[in-house]
Amino acid sequence: MDLHTVTEVISPASPGQWRPGDAWLGGGTALFGEPRPHVSRLLDLTAAGWPPLTVHDDGVEIAATCTIAELAEGLRGYGIVRQCCHAFLASFKIWNVATVGGNLCAALPAGPMISLVAALDGICVLIGPDGGERRVPAADFVTGEGTTVLRDGELLRAIHLSASMLSTRTAYRRGSLHRHGRSAVLLIGRADPAGGISLTVTAATRRPHVLRFPDPPSADEVEAALDTIPADQYVDDVHGRPIWRRHLTRHYAAQIRTELAA
Structure with missing residues (x-):
């Protein structure tokens, strides 16, 4: 999409150059995905030469x-x-x-x-x-x-x-309405070195929710923790209704608990 209000691109850019109406430019796949009439100048970060x-x-x-x-x-x-x-x-x-x-x-x-x-x-x-x-x-x-x-x-x-987090054992579950559709539910479980687990709920909810269990949880404890996520946090759009996302979240959470406890 053309951002027709943009009149200038600064490349490379630094933090001190920012002014109202600016937007930081990375790859641009999201930035150019929808109209942004408030943006008048782009500050290019890709030219900064940061090691990946x-x-x-x-x-x-x-x-x-x-x-x-x-x-x-x-x-x-x-x-x-x-x-x-x-x-x-x-x-x-x-x-x-x-x-x-x-x-x-x-x-x-x-x-x-x-x-x-x-x-x-x-x-x-x-x-x-x-x-x-x-x-x-x-x-x-x-x-x-x-x-x-x-x-x-x-x-x-x-x-x-x-390094310690990268090397931990994880369990991954992802669900979508279609085989090649956008993620509607994405859960990641992580086994902590101390013996507990963490469960991260994303895609189904408006923001990430990280549930932490100091000890291996029972099925009821996982259900109780998921109940702390407010009902209005579940996303409602063409990629899935809240009640379905909530159900699939619980289904995947139970699978992850079993997998990490194995």
Whole structure:
């Protein structure tokens, strides 16, 4: 879609250049997906030259401009990364353009990068117009459909995933109305080293919900935890009604509990 109100593109761009009417540009697959009449200038982050993946002793830093193709290749040894990348159900053309950061900032319920970093307790690194940095748990980054914790002029610089989280055992379930349809329910379970599990509910709900169990939960405990998700949190659109998403969430949660307890 043409953003006909845009009159200028700044490339490369830095946080200090932001002004009202600007929008940060990553891959653009989400930015150009719908009209944005309030945007008059684009600040190109892809030209900043950030390394897609930076490995540290304690984990890996994923640049916001890392493409899905770069993520899938760089972390191909981790099954949960591969599964979330394939949840896009997108062509290689999209994989080579769409970015991890763009998927998070679009804040669509079906965003699989949101599912991935929330389930692995990722940390989002944000930079403000003044250069100040703050860190936010990835599970708290998305606040609703199309909304995030980003303040005016703030950008998502990177997401940090710890080595211990990447190496944990996970269980993945994804449901859709159609074989090649958008994710309507996406659950990721994670076995914690201390013996408990975490269960991350996405796609079915307007924002991620991470349910944590310090000990292996019973079926009733999982059901009780799912009951804490408000009914109005379940998405209602052409990809699935709330009652169906809620039912499938419970069905997958029971499967994940059994799989992780095995």
